[in-house]
Every structure is written in C-alpha cells, then in structure tokens.
Amino acid sequence: MKILTQSLASILLLITLASNVFAAASPAFEGRKLYVSHCLICHGIDGKGNGPLARKMGINAEDLTATIRSRSDIALMKIISGEGRENVADESGHGQISNDMPKWKDVFSNDQISTLIAYLRFLSTSKHTLTGDPELGMELYQKYCSICHGRDGDGKGVLINLIGLKPIDHTNPARTDKISNEDLARSILEGKGRFMPAWRDILNQGEVNGIVSYIRLLYQVWGKLEEGGFVIVLRSPTMDTNEDSTRSLLKDTSCGSAENISKMGKTQAVSIGKQFKSRGVPIDKVLTSPHCLAKETADSAFGQAETAEYLASTNNLPEDQKESYETQLERQIGSFSGKGNLVILTHESNINALTFQTLKKGYFLVLMPIGENEYEEVGIYKLNI
Numbered sequence: 542m543k544i545l546t547q548s549l550a551s552i553l554l555l556i557t558l559a560s561n562v563f564a565a566a567s568p569a570f571e572g573r574k575l576y577v578s579h580c581l582i583c584h585g586i587d588g589k590g591n592g593p594l595a596r597k598m599g600i601n602a603e604d605l606t607a608t609i610r611s612r613s614d615i616a617l618m619k620i621i622s623g624e625g626r627e628n629v630a631d632e633s634g635h636g637q638i639s640n641d642m643p644k645w646k647d648v649f650s651n652d653q654i655s656t657l658i659a660y661l662r663f664l665s666t667s668k669h670t671l672t673g674d675p676e677l678g679m680e681l682y683q684k685y686c687s688i689c690h691g692r693d694g695d696g697k698g699v700l701i702n703l704i705g706l707k708p709i710d711h712t713n714p715a716r717t718d719k720i721s722n723e724d725l726a727r728s729i730l731e732g733k734g735r736f737m738p739a740w741r742d743i744l745n746q747g748e749v750n751g752i753v754s755y756i757r758l759l760y761q762v763w764g765k766l767e768e769g770g771f772v773i774v775l776r777s778p779t780m781d782t783n784e785d786s787t788r789s790l791l792k793d794t795s796c797g798s799a800e801n802i803s804k805m806g807k808t809q810a811v812s813i814g815k816q817f818k819s820r821g822v823p824i825d826k827v828l829t830s831p832h833c834l835a836k837e838t839a840d841s842a843f844g845q846a847e848t849a850e851y852l853a854s855t856n857n858l859p860e861d862q863k864e865s866y867e868t869q870l871e872r873q874i875g876s877f878s879g880k881g882n883l884v885i886l887t888h889e890s891n892i893n894a895l896t897f898q899t900l901k902k903g904y905f906l907v908l909m910p911i912g913e914n915e916y917e918e919v920g921i922y923k924l925n926i
Contacts, residue, residue, distance in 0.1 A: 570758040572660030588664045600641045609665035613917035617658045622646040663760050672722055673750025675758050682755050694759040706736050712759045713820050725753050762922045763820040769881045772874045774906040777835035777886045802837040814842035825881035835886045854888040867894045871914040
C-alpha cells in the first residue's frame with residue numbers, strides 16, 4: 542500500500558496536466574447540445590414530440606424514438622437539412638414528413654447534422670435516461686476521471702501503464718449498458734474494487750449524475766451491432782488504391798506464397814477483430830474479395846474468410862461484368878438475415894457503388910438489410926488502428 546501511495550503521489554503533476562487537456566467530444570455529446578438548443582422546443586426532452594412550442598402552437602412534431610431506428614443516416618441527413626426530404630418520405634414507409642419541420646441546411650453544416658444524428662440514435666435506442674448535465678459531466682470527467690479512463694473514455698488513461706490499472710472502457714456499451722445509472726453513480730461515490738476510489742468527499746450527487754450522463758453519451762454504434770442482423774463493410778487495402786500501403790502489408794505482392802500478409806498487416810487485422818469481439822459484436826459470416834491481402838486480413842481478424850468473386854475490385858472490368866458484380870453484392874446485403882452480423886471485405890470501387898462515398902482507411906460502413914437487393918445505410922464509423 543505504501544508503494545502504491547507513493548506511486549500515486551508521484552503522478553499528481555500528471556493529473557494536473559491531464560485536467561487541462563480537453564478530449565474531442567463524442568458526436569452524440571455534440572449532437573445533444575444542438576438538440577437542446579434547436580430541437581427540444583418541438584420534439585421535447587425525450588424526443589417524443591411533446592416539446593413546449595409544439596404544444597403551444599399545435600405543431601405535429603414527430604416522435605423521434607419511434608421513427609429514427611428504421612431510417613438511415615443518409616435519410617436523416619436529407620430530412621434534417623431539407624434537401625431531398627420529399628423523396629425520403631415517399632420511400633421510407635413512414636409517410637410524409639410534417640410541413641412544420643424546418644429545413645436546417647442554412648443553419649447546420651453536414652458535420653453538425655451528423656452529430657445530431659448520433660444523438661438521435663442514442664435517444665432512440667438507449668435504455669438509460671440522462672439524469673444530469675452532460676456538459677458539466679464532461680468537465681468533471683476530464684478533470685478527475687480521464688487519468689485512468691482516458692480522455693476519450695476508452696479505458697486508456699495515463700495510469701494504465703504506470704501502475705497496471707485496467708479501467709472499464711466507457712465507450713463500450715457491452716460493458717456500460719449492463720450497469721444502471723444508480724449503480725454507476727454509486728460506484729463513483731463509494732468506490733469499487735482495488736483501484737476505483739470514492740469521490741463522495743469531492744463530488745456531490747448532481748455532479749456525479751452529470752458524469753454518468755456524459756458516460757452515456759460516449760455510446761457508439763457497437764451497441765446496435767450487438768443485436769445482430771447488420772452488414773459491416775470494411776475496405777481492403779489493394780494495389781489499385783494505394784500501392785505503397787499495400788506493399789507494406791504484404792510479404793509477397795504476387796500473392797504466390799503460402800502466407801502473404803506481413804507482420805504489420807496481421808497486427809492491424811488482429812486489432813480490428815479484437816475491437817469487434819471486445820464489444821460483444823456477434824459475427825455470423827465473413828465474405829471477402831479473392832485478393833490474397835483481403836482474404837488473409839479477414840482470416841487474421843475474424844478467424845474465418847469465405848471468398849466471393851463478386852467482391853473482387855471492379856476497376857477495369859467490362860461494364861456488364863461490373864454491373865453483375867454490383868447486383869450480386871446488393872442482393873447479398875439486402876437478403877442477409879441472421880442472429881449475428883455479416884462482415885464484407887471488399888475494395889474501394891465496390892464500396893463507392895454501394896454508398897457513393899469513399900470509405901477511408903480505419904473506418905467501417907454499417908448497412909441495414911431490408912429485403913432482396915435493398916438496404917439502408919446506418920452510418921460510417923471509426924476503428925482504433
């Protein structure tokens with residue numbers, strides 16, 4: 542205990558420094574601020590459409606908790622901005638959007654709308670209410686909690702290497718969703734286990750509630766993937782996108798060796814697989830491009846890899862063959878059904894055909910199958926690699 546006390550005392554300076562460094566706020570946290578200042582007045586605190594202005598003026602504000610789950614990020618972007626909203630309403634099966642809904646394209650940037658969507662996802666899926674002020678909670682979290690739990694709440698604070706701590710990852714809903722607000726607040730006030738200190742003499746109940754609410758907004762897409770039934774699309778580095786990057790990940794660029802993936806490539810792949818596994822994301826099946834790097838990346842990450850010819854790069858293919866590959870891929874995605882999720886590793890050209898977007902290195906795309914060759918985009922999310 543004396544050694545531990547001395548160790549803790551020796552890093553008080555680090556704690557002081559850490560409290561002055563602000564983390565990049567989570568999208569849901571930033572989105573909540575926009576929601577409170579611009580949307581709450583009609584949609585209400587809980588998003589059910591019972592805000593004070595809606596009641597006062599008889600506005601038909603949508604119940605967000607009932608409709609957000611079945612809409613893609615692209616659809617929500619159009620609805621909120623107002624650009625193309627009428628087409629989304631016709632295709633979604635939810636009927637027309639109320640004429641009372643403002644068009645926010647001249648008020649919010651696309652990045653701001655994306656954060657607002659992240660908060661709406663939280664609002665419509667989380668089983669935990671926000672009992673305190675998350676903005677106060679973020680300030681206190683960075684001041685007192687980040688030294689152990691990390692600036693981003695991912696459990697990678699300064700102390701983990703100094704004294705061997707293994708704090709909970711607050712961005713992982715597979716861990717935090719199981720803990721009620723009351724139990725989470727109690728562990729902060731009273732302490733828990735060997736290393737979690739009690740903060741009762743420093744923080745009051747309102748401040749603790751703020752921290753708990755901030756932790757809830759560290760929620761990421763992982764919670765949705767735990768439910769299964771989604772398609773996760775990853776981009777494989779290939780020679781047709783970045784030759785230098787590909788060569789660094791391949792032992793044998795001809796793909797003729799028994800093992801072609803490099804040590805660095807395997808390390809990155811294993812890291813990807815661990816992130817999905819640690820967050821409790823069930824994987825039913827992994828389909829991959831026949832390219833050796835894609836195949837061996839999938840096998841290293843998920844322990845399985847089934848190749849599909851239509852996942853090969855469509856660059857430089859005849860137009861009829863390209864269309865055939867795209868149709869097969871769309872059919873595979875739209876018709877997927879399972880208790881777990883389907884993982885697809887394919888190439889930039891194929892992904893562009895799916896979403897008309899570029900999937901950057903270190904990001905993954907989540908799609909929601911809706912039957913046959915139809916699907917909706919849930920969103921694009923970042924991995925830690």
